[in-house]
Amino acid sequence: MKRRDFLWLLGVVSGSTVMSACGSPNRSAKFTSYLLPPEEGVVPGEARFHPSTCTECPAGCGVLARVREGRPVKLEGIPGHPVSDGGLCVRGQSSLYRLYHPERLRGPMLRDGKTFRSIPWEEAFTRVSETLKSSREKGRKNLFLSCRTTGTLSRVADAACERLEIGRLPEYEVYSHSAVKEANALLFGERDVPHYRIEEADFLLTVGADLLETYVTPVAYTRKISTAQAGGDFLWYHVEPHMSLTGGNADRRFTVTPGRERLLLSFLLREVATRKAAQNGFPREILAALPPATAESVARDTGIPPESVKEVADRFLAAKRPLVIAGGIATESPGGVGTAAAAALIQYAVGAFPGRVDFAGRENYRNVGTLRDMEELSARMGRGEAGVVFLFRTNPVFSLPARLGFRENMKKAQLTVAMGEFLDETVREADLVLPLSHSLESWGDVEPRRGVMSLLQPVLPPLHDTLSDGDALLGLLGSASGKGPAGGYRDLLAAAWRKRLGEAGKAQFLEKGFVEEMLPKRPVSLDGRRAADTLRSSTSAEEVRKPVLFLVPSIRTFDGRSRILPLLSEIPDPLTTITYGPWISVSKETAARAGLRDRDEVTVASGDWKAVLPVKVQPGLPGEVFVVYRDAIPAPPIRTDPRTGGPVDTIEGVRITKTGKTIAIPILSGSFSQQGRGLIPDPVHLEEERRQKRWTLYPEHAHMEYQWAMAVDLGRCNGCAACVAACHIENNVPVVGKRDHLKGREMSWLRIEPFYEKGEVDFLPMLCQQCHYAPCETVCPVFAAYHNPEGLNVQVYKRCVGTRYCSNNCPYKVRRFNWWQHRWPEPMDRMLNPDVPAREVGVMEKCTFCIQRIRGGKDKAKDEGRKVRDGEFTTACAQSCPTGALTFGNILDKESKVYRLAHSERAYRVFETLGTVPSIHYLRGGKT
Amino acid sequence: MENAEKYAKVDRDILAAMKKPGRVYLAGLAFTASLVAIGGILWAYQVRNGLGVAGYTHPVKWAIYITNFVFWVGIAHSGTLISAVLYLFRARYRTSFNRAAEAMTVFALMVAGLFPLIHLGRSWVFYFLIPYPTQRQIWVNFRSPLIWDVFAVGTYFTVSLVFFYVGMIPDFAAAKRYAEGIRKKVFTILSLGWKGTDKEWRHYGMLYLFLAAFATPLVASVHSVVSWDFAMSIVPGWHTTIFAPYFVAGAIFSGTAMVITLVVPLRKAMNLHEYITDDHFESIAKILLFTSLIVSYSYIIEFGMASYGGNVFEMGSFRYRALGEFRYLTWTMIFCNSLVPLTLFAKRLRRNTTCLLVVSILVNVGMWLERFVIIVTSLAHDYDPYVWGTYRPTFVEVGISLGSFGLFFTLYLLFVKNLPVLSISEIKEHI
Amino acid sequence: MVDRMIFEDRDRFLEELRRLVRDGVPGERIRVITPFGVPEVGEILPRKRSKVRFFALVGAASGTVTGFAFTILTSLSWPLIVGGKPIVSIPPFIIIAFALTILFGALSSFAGFLLFSRLPSLRGILSEEEYGNAFVILVEDGERR
């Protein structure tokens, strides 16, 4: 019988594979015939992995694209990649949606009154080159504005601009880290963002820098932190003006009004300098420049309790390899440069240079300009000095404050050429639109930080009539200068790589997808006098006056560029569990005072700017502090920092007024409190559950060969939701949209539940627990849900009739029901994973530990006539986790990691008292 | 009065109903029929678009449809109860209600049977639930309460139908004398050529006794099974041992109420005051009162136990039930089911049909709410606080529910006009 | 030759019936037709108890057996573990068995009734013979039997 059972399961899985191999989600699946031979190098049913690089944000994490039938269906981090080392964030996972997005630009377009008409590339190029010429004759200046570019592309752009006498403007990034760069420039003459080797530190103090979310290279820092934590004696304190995911995950978190962190740091600096840094000749004049401060005064000014101030100082001094990172919102507010400088000086004083703070492997932000540069650009265009203006993968119209009048001034340029992927706010205003290919359709390389080169290679032919970044530039160059370089961008790259790496190195680069060069250490020299001046010049005048609104980057959308990805709207924001925003986060006390409740509509006003947003009450937020994600507000009213030219993302003196109306926003969490149910158990619950004897009247059913299980380390999980995105894409979980989310009908098989206890937040990843005694199975009248021989709680979609009893009877409520026939608009349907059936309307679906991967792994092992090795394959969620919080394996194998973790002291199961005996073992987090 | 005269009068009075329908009747029929039509259209709409058109949310995946199912099965109960149990207890007043009650049972079951289908995510594969050898090579899961339902309700329907029909055989024989045209033919055939010989009567008596004897435990079992649809789960507020007797009592309670709701107007419309007397109503009112007390007992025990064990889930569930956003429904339900029937302690009120009618209607409302509250509130706030949610019905659900009432009353109106509404032979026997 | 006595009144009909029995007319020669069940008839005329009850019993018993057999065998034919419950879990199967007991019992008693009282009888359906609400005693004379 077992055999039949197995064959039957095999039948369902492979059958469903065929079902969806044609990627048609709906029931009437049409089968692709292979009468026509499949394209080159495509073996039906076989997956290939091609290394490339994620371009969703500037961090440049390495990705392996899983390609089936010539279509990438999943992105995974490249293990050992110098940036991400196998991790990939929620945005990176979701970026496949960018590739297959139905709204992508499909070909070059020329403005035709209000609308555009599509034109061939040749026409586009000729028009550009003509206009370039004419504008030169008119004595106008042609300008090239791009996002942060690195590696060969950057050089090509420079070359092209030079050849065509186009002024290459400083690159534009919303998060340019101007203050940090400025501070480093002033102190050490290094105008760039250093690379922090957190893994080497034993005490980390972060000031504002949202390492886990968006700061410079979040995945890298996330991994570094967890490596450090794994090392044991590592402590991480975080100082921030609001409540961020990063703060929520630090060992301790202090909320300080921006501008005042400087006081804490100065105090720290003084302590360090006087008590520790004597040896490495720390310039005395700096101490003189420091504002006089005692622990008490600092405590008074910052609101941190005095003992804590002392504690921070003591720990910092006691630490062998302490590290301070100032950045993010703390440096994008008034006095940011002072804060950054103080931090940098502390580093210097404790001798973190050149080891833990590394300018050799700096983050390549040198060419990125400031907000002031954009002011100038806008002004120049306004004065009609601009001829052709290239806007390359950048969206200033959305992100620049209205006062710059960028949008209006664009009109005054002779020709604005927008190069991008979507018809975003900027592209919409351009005269000529040149569509660019997605990085998965293009050759290229990036150098996210010095000494690290990462490969971009096409894994599928362009879906639309687009050119890769490089080819587009070369095309321009060619048509404008008459003769471009022989061959395309690919040849050029090949040459460049050969030159830099040699033939062998190139081959290896193409195979591995990255190279890391060993760079010589780069010592820094401190200019004491300028340092002192810098410190002096930051006065208490540069302080934020409450009530204040913070514009912060979101882990889901970064500076707003990722908001176009449908999946990211579907995945709840980790802190608020809101899916389809926008909203404004309000602190508990302020809400109480103003009588604000979730979903209340308020108008947020500052000066002549105003916005209407729904309220979300956010625990842990200090009073009179409001937070809105950058993506929520087009043309935000941000100021320019007089000293750095960078942006000031704090909007002071905002007026929040209740309109009395409410706005429906999907808040997925039914309760931020555990209601004393011990999902994340305090010792009490743990004891209770340990004491419970597990009586049952059923005969024991053992599993012979495999029993799949998972361990979830709550100490490592930081709620970043990368696993959620991975699960969505791996398992063809549909994006259902706001209307259903408002009814709580999200489809995600894996959710991350935040629970707040007195300002502290804990995250609980909740997925199907694959119970040994599963309540859901028994109640199914048609055996659609049953227990397979490997301890999985499988769901047979084709047999489900949709009584939904299983979901009612699931204490974890991890089963999802298809309320509609979900469809994937062309070409998104090509993104479907052929190994997983797309579910039909009216059936229940759920996590099955990526059974398709299990099957694959077992087949491989079978071919090699062995049992599956531990860690040979893993589930999509576990694979994507940047911190390695999820461990999947066969718990019958006593050697396996999951077995060890499941039997650790910290292990427990959720709702142990229900006797469901889940296969998911949670490890209690060890927050100190 | 001469005996023969009496008997003839009984025939006339009871069969009087069958004469040409009046305007009011037709209007009523049209109305209920239109409700059916609306319900049908909405169901089609739902099948076309998927269950998303209903108000279901993530935690609340059962709602009004299941409420209706339980409600109608409940209604179906007193039918057989009054017929069978009272027959076994030799209760005279049975004769005045049994026919109406049995008809009610059959129709209510027809309606109830629809809801599991309406509720299915994929109604078009409902036959997966029926155990028969197929190329799918797989049988149903007899460990699932939903399969028990299939069997219990199926059996109940069949047996009730037989019971209903057997009871009518002699009456068909009587009715065919007065009917003419097609109706005469139909009655003649349905009477199976019944003559009324002592042999027939002897076997008939034995059969009826056994049907009654079978039906009585069936009544209890069926609603127990329905209650186990909930009690078998581990949802706090559902999983409790008292559910079976509690639901049975509740079913009889609501069923009896429905009988009263139907028979009071029936008696008036067809002036059957001689055959359905106030004494009869009083006796049946006592059943109502009695079952109401049992239901109240269960309420008390349930709420009491929730706080007794100190189980955080149970407590949470019942706190939500009593104080949560559905509290108004909960308290209305308690008012209708526990307080209103207490008035029936007063003999005067028990004999006052108007009062009875009001009470019975309130009880119907209360019992519908009871099922709704049990189903929805328990699901809305169960174990994991993160998924706590709520539920609001949509026009589709409301429409289909109204449609079900329409269907029930349509069938009932047709019955009233086409079949003997009282057991002629038994009434004669008891003259 | 059948002689037939028709009564309007129930009591007179019963008197007559008693008289006949007293006069020693063998019960099996007497047939009565009544508009409704008259329990006294059963007491006056000695008749065997209806066999329908055997049908009921057998039907019920077979129902029980079927119920258990069906559930157990089908479960064994493809043993799937659900919720850790045993493949043959008797408690739930009892419910099915119970339902079938009732069903079969009821249906077979109905069948028994039809069988014993010769229904449906085409003659009965077709015959115009009609006594309305009268009580009828039919006495067949001994010879013709």
Next chain:
Amino acid sequence: MTAFLEKKGGLAVLIAAAGALLAFVSLGPSPGKAGSLLLAFLFFVAVVEGCIAAAAAGAMVNARGVGSVRKELLSVAPLLLLSSFLLLLLIPFVDSYPWAGKPGIWLRKDFFIGRNLAFLLLAYVTARRFAAVPADEEGTKVRAATYLFVFVVSQSLAAFDLVMSLEYPWVSTLLGGYFFIEALYGGFAVSAILYLLLHGRPPADQTPGSRSDLSDLSILMFGFSLLWAGLFFAQYLTIWYGNLPEEVGFIARRLSTSPLRELSVAILFLLFFIPFPALLSTRAKTNPYLVSAASLSILSGILVERYVLLAPVVRFSPAALAIDFSCLLLVFVAVVYKRSRGSDRET
């Protein structure tokens, strides 16, 4: 003995003596005394209240069978006083309940004893009021109803307080209902036995199968055997299916160790698998041997069940148990005997 009973107040003396003896035993040294007393108490309260309840129920639906032994059934009312006294003797035992000592509103020693005692006395009072009026009189039904109400509450309390809370925090909402149905079941069994003892075999002229008082009682027992099975099954199935360790433990503890397992099965037989088939056929319902067999099996079933309910959590001492039982049994018989003699003289 009988002569002594004839005397005025002899009965009262006897009851008092029994009370004294029981008190003596329960104050004695043996370790399991309290447990034994609890068991005896639970059983006899069930039977005694059951008898009266049977009479009351009979009065409600005017069932002739029960009516014929009404007087005897009602005569046991005084034993309710004795039971209340026994409850007082149990006060020290309450400290051994798992919830004892913990703060609580419902589970507090004084309230616990208080409410149970109150309802026992209330039961006594209402029973007397019901006994006071003859069966056919106007107010009877009302009084019967009042008693039944008190009976239901008092049996539920016995179930939830004295038995269920022994295994706090285990809960079964059905237990109360289960208890009073069972008590009623026992009541009918007693009535049947009394009927047979007093009115002997059914009159010879009765043709088998025709309804007699005895078959009335048999039918009631038969029906209740089904009802009992239903309730038992409902409770077992729910726990078995839910598989919640906390609940399942209650059953598992009784099925995991040897004597209890067999006894648990025995309960099923004594309360269902014997009475049900025994009373199935119409003839059997009037057969004195079958009926008495069924009745006895029912009563012993109740006794065994009470034992199984307590056994895993309570200690017994055979000696104490024996004494307690014989005392109560004696008193019970004496009371009924006297009443029946009395009734003979009246008729």
